[in-house]
Amino acid sequence: MSEKVNILIVEARFYEDLADEMASGAIEALEKAGADYERISVPGALEIPAAIRFAADSGHYDGYVGLGVVIRGETTHYDYVCGESARGLQELAIKDRLALGNGILTVENGDQAWARAARDRGNKGAAAVEAALRMVELKSKYGLGR
Numbered sequence: 001m002s003e004k005v006n007i008l009i010v011e012a013r014f015y016e017d018l019a020d021e022m023a024s025g026a027i028e029a030l031e032k033a034g035a036d037y038e039r040i041s042v043p044g045a046l047e048i049p050a051a052i053r054f055a056a057d058s059g060h061y062d063g064y065v066g067l068g069v070v071i072r073g074e075t076t077h078y079d080y081v082c083g084e085s086a087r088g089l090q091e092l093a094i095k096d097r098l099a100l101g102n103g104i105l106t107v108e109n110g111d112q113a114w115a116r117a118a119r120d121r122g123n124k125g126a127a128a129v130e131a132a133l134r135m136v137e138l139k140s141k142y143g144l145g146r
């Protein structure tokens, strides 16, 4: 791929501090890889797939990274937020052939979230970038373009 890879980061800002850490890890990974990137935000993880789908029609991006943190509460809403955000991303990847990384943490509590979000621990924001970049490579290998 001759020109620089351009990645869109879609951040769910439900937990602002965790979102910042996840985004920082993702950005460090993108800069290390020499990729260009843009950032947009949504209220919560449920909105990530739709935001990616809106952006994909622009043809501006080679890949997408969804970042979010879903922490179980008192009701079954957790199950829907986790399940539907994951399903939405999978549909975008499979049906729309979008190169994306899923960086949506689905955890029981804040400690579990920080153990995975922190750059010096799980650094899952960077992991989602690495997944997205690999999928960009595969799309290029098979001539699928943006």
Ligand SMILES: Nc1c(NC[C@H](O)[C@H](O)[C@H](O)CO)[nH]c(=O)[nH]c1=O
Pocket: 012, 014, 015, 043, 044, 045, 046, 047, 068, 069, 070, 071, 072, 081
């Ligand atoms: N509880 C969490 C949510 N809930 C909000 C939804 O994602 C969505 O924004 C709302 O239902 C309006 O459509 N989102 C998270 O990202 N993390 C949570 O823990």
Ligand SMILES: CC(=O)[C@@H](O)COP(=O)(O)O
Pocket: 070, 071, 072, 073, 074, 075, 076, 077, 078, 079, 081
């Ligand atoms: C994951 C959620 O949507 C959750 O934070 C909502 O909390 P609750 O189930 O207590 O309303």
